[in-house]
Amino acid sequence: xxxxxxxxxxxxxxxxxxxxxxxxxxxxxxxxxxxxxxxxxxxxxxxxxxxxxxxxxxxxxxxxxxxxxxxxxxxxxxxxxxxxxxxxxxxxxxxxxxxxxxxxxxxxxxxxxxxxxxxxxxxxxxxxxxxxxxxxxxxxxxxxxxxxxxxxxxxxxxxxxxxxxxxxxxxxxxxxxxxxxxxxxxxxxxxxxxxxxxxxxxxxxxxxxxxxxxxxxxxxxxxxxxxxxxxxxxxxxxxxxxxxxxxxxxxxxxxxxxxxxxxxxxxxxxxxxxxxxxxxxxxxxxxxxxxxxxxxxxxxxxxxxxxxxxxxxxxxxxxxxxxxxxxxxxxxxxxxxxxxxxxxxxxxxxxxxxxxxxxxxxxxxxxxxxxxxx
Numbered sequence: 001x002x003x004x005x006x007x008x009x010x011x012x013x014x015x016x017x018x019x020x021x022x023x024x025x026x027x028x029x030x031x032x033x034x035x036x037x038x039x040x041x042x043x044x045x046x047x048x049x050x051x052x053x054x055x056x057x058x059x060x061x062x063x064x065x066x067x068x069x070x071x072x073x074x075x076x077x078x079x080x081x082x083x084x085x086x087x088x089x090x091x092x093x094x095x096x097x098x099x100x101x102x103x104x105x106x107x108x109x110x111x112x113x114x115x116x117x118x119x120x121x122x123x124x125x126x127x128x129x130x131x132x133x134x135x136x137x138x139x140x141x142x143x144x145x146x147x148x149x150x151x152x153x154x155x156x157x158x159x160x161x162x163x164x165x166x167x168x169x170x171x172x173x174x175x176x177x178x179x180x181x182x183x184x185x186x187x188x189x190x191x192x193x194x195x196x197x198x199x200x201x202x203x204x205x206x207x208x209x210x211x212x213x214x215x216x217x218x219x220x221x222x223x224x225x226x227x228x229x230x231x232x233x234x235x236x237x238x239x240x241x242x243x244x245x246x247x248x249x250x251x252x253x254x255x256x257x258x259x260x261x262x263x264x265x266x267x268x269x270x271x272x273x274x275x276x277x278x279x280x281x282x283x284x285x286x287x288x289x290x291x292x293x294x295x296x297x298x299x300x301x302x303x304x305x306x307x308x309x310x311x312x313x314x315x316x317x318x319x320x321x322x323x324x325x326x327x328x329x330x331x332x333x334x335x336x337x338x339x340x341x342x343x344x345x346x347x348x349x350x351x352x353x354x355x356x357x358x359x360x361x362x363x364x365x366x367x368x369x370x371x372x373x374x
Contacts, residue, residue: 001044003059005110007240008213009038012206016046017058025050025151028174028183030159030201032190036239039206040157041110043184044070047078047153050182066149073103077149079141083114083128083161085121094137095130111240114158115252118288125286130162135169142178152178156185160192167194174200208238218243235316246318252289254320256296261324263297267368268331275365283357290357294348301340304332336374343367 003013019025033039045060048070052060060067069075080102086093095102098121105112105120118128138154146152154177156162162170174183174197185201187193215233217240218224224232224247236243245253259282266274282290303317307329317325332340347364351357 001041001106001110002048002062003042003045006038006041006045007217008209009042009206012042012204013045015204016042017049020046020050020055025182026202027177027181028201029185030190030193030198030203031184031186031206032203033186033188033206034208034239035113035188036111036236036241036243037206037208038111038240039188040112040186042206043155043186044073047151047155047182047184050151050153051075051077051149073106075149076147077152079138079152079154080157081130081134081138081154082117082157083130085118085123085126085128086131093131094134096137111244113241115288115292118286123286123288125284127287128161130156130158130166132163132165132169134163135166138170139173142173142181146180150180152181154181154183156183158187158189159185159197160187160189162193162197164194167197171196171200209236209240210238211236214238214240214243218247222247235318237316252292253296253318256293257300257320257324259293260297260300263365263368264328264331264372267365267372270369275362278365279358279361282361287351287354287357290351291348294344294351298341298344298348301332301337301344304329305337308333331372333374336371339371339374340368343371 003017006013029043031039031043048060048067049055051066051070053064053066054061060070062071066075070078073080080099081095082098082102084092084095084098092098101121105117109116114128142152142154159167177183183201185193185197190198190203211233214236215226215229218229218232219226222229232243232246235246259278262274262278265271266278282293285293300317300321303315303321304325306315307317307322307325315322343364347360350360
């Protein structure tokens with residue numbers, strides 16, 4: 001991943017490049033984004049640029065020994081920490097046990113999500129975290145001598161997934177890492193990171209990608225016509241992953257939309273049998289996808305409420321979602337929109353707290369039965 005691979009974000013790129021040129025490199029930095037804005041790719045490109053032997057004013061050279069090792073994500077002074085699912089039967093308990101899969105997953109993929117990583121490592125219904133055991137591995141690595149780089153880099157993807165014990169053990173390392181060691185953290189939910197870690201890192205807010213940059217990238221990479229690229233860039237709302245999904249109506253999005261329709265129709269018809277069947281279906285998809293489904297539902301409720309105002313520039317629905325909104329939008333109004341959003345947010349929270357998924361979905365269906373009639 002190079003700076004040139006990242007769509008937009010010219011301001012952040014400029015700040016990172018200037019930091020490297022001046023040699024003013026904070027030892028702990030926290031890149032934050034809402035998803036799909038390129039924060040992880042920026043962190044990797046920055047690490048590469050810091051250690052490039054022949055860097056230009058805008059990017060790493062791509063030819064020096066350091067860059068060639070970064071191409072394979074196999075530089076001896078680059079260490080990754082990321083959420084995993086412990087598989088004791090296969091002796092996979094720390095991040096290094098997944099390193100081959102992780103490198104394969106990242107190749108040619110500057111934009112990705114936790115769901116894609118879970119599917120890639122065959123996590124099943126398990127939630128991925130960074131286990132407490134990882135702290136010992138990190139401390140061990142950082143006490144070793146730097147092999148060849150100017151800066152040893154520890155890149156932590158989704159520090160909000162750190163186990164509490166692991167997070168507490170790392171406080172001292174984050175505050176005072178060994179000489180020439182840089183800790184780069186990339187978060188999509190920084191408020192979930194313990195405050196003592198947040199306070200020890202310089203924060204870099206990676207804003208959603210500008211619409212024009214998304215549009216130009218879609219035309220360049222997917223050869224879309226101007227009209228289609230502009231529409232998809234608007235729907236993406238600064239998230240390039242959403243833009244890629246919108247091109248083909250991704251399977252996940254299609255599945256979520258069908259389940260949303262089923263949930264609302266069951267509640268309107270007071271179809272208890274249907275609610276139970278849906279609860280069984282959704283209980284089987286895994287907790288990370290369940291949380292994503294509830295986030296998607298909140299998005300659709302908001303969009304259906306706004307749809308009633310007939311202002312296209314305010315709506316962020318694809319063609320299939322907008323087609324459903326024609327008939328559904330009248331049932332989302334001033335009398336129930338806040339209550340619907342609250343119930344969906346509660347359900348998402350309960351799933352995160354490991355409450356029985358079948359109970360959560362069935363109870364939600366019953367509650368929507370009352371609200372949808374308002």
